[in-house]
Amino acid sequence: MTDDEVLAEFRAAEALLEGHFILSSGLRSPRYLQCARVLMNPARAARLADALAARIPEDIRSQIEAVVSPAMGGVIAGHEIGRALGVDAMFVERPEGVFGLRRGFRLIPGQKILLMEDVVTTGLSSREAIKAVEEAGGKVIAAASLVDRSNGTADLGVPFFPLIRIDVPAYAADALPADLAAIPAIKPGSRAMTA
Known part of the structure; x- marks a missing residue:
């Protein structure tokens, strides 16, 4: 799947948004990819996961024994890549602020x-999830995402394979360009708000 084909999937799902968005990192951006919308169609989610699985080098892919994703955004993506790879998929969550396995999930x-x-923006939640996996006894040998919007700066400490890299500017709230500052900011996703 080419980058244009991946973006076409996002556009078809009305998941590529334009405006003034507050990212989970706290940074602001004029574009937002709403992965929940692109994943709501099972056939589309399967196509994207299959394409991503094919991008992971065989020497790494053949070693993967399970997939772990951070809740909430990574749950469907993790489940789909688990299906594509033929391995179990679990997720970590942080009901009390720190990622951990719950719901009977455990690692050998x-x-x-x-x-x-x-989506990976700064890589912070990925690194926190990797730490939780390691504390639970697992060994993270690689990371993947549907979208890398870190502008190539995310260092997860393991090989990282995104389906697509999208370089979209992100700004601190006190350093916005005038045109972005003139638009009300919204936080899309599971904790929507207006600033």
């Missing part, structure tokens, strides 16, 4: 894990 000591995200 040394189990080789692919960490799967929907």
Whole structure:
């Protein structure tokens, strides 16, 4: 799947948004990819996961024993990449502020894990999820995401395979360009708000 074909999937799902968005990192951006919308169609989610699985080099892909993703955004993406790879998919969540496995999920000591995200912006939540996997006994051997919007700056400490890289500017709230500052900011996703 080419980058244009991936973007066509986002556009078809009305998941490529324009405006003034507050990212989970706190940074602001004029564009937002709403992965939940692109993943709401099972056939589209399967196409994207299959394309991503094919981008992971075979020497890594063949070692993956399970997929772990951070809740909430990574749950569907993680499940789909697990299906594409033929391995179990679990997720970490942080009901009290720190990621951990719950719901009876557990890892075998040394189990080789692919960490799967929907979108990586700064990599902070990915690194926190990797730490939780390691504390639970797993070994993260690679990470993947549908979208890398870090402008190539995210360092997850393991090989990282995004389906698409989208370089969209992101700004601190106190350093917005005038045209972006003139638009009310919204926080899309599961914790929507207007600033």
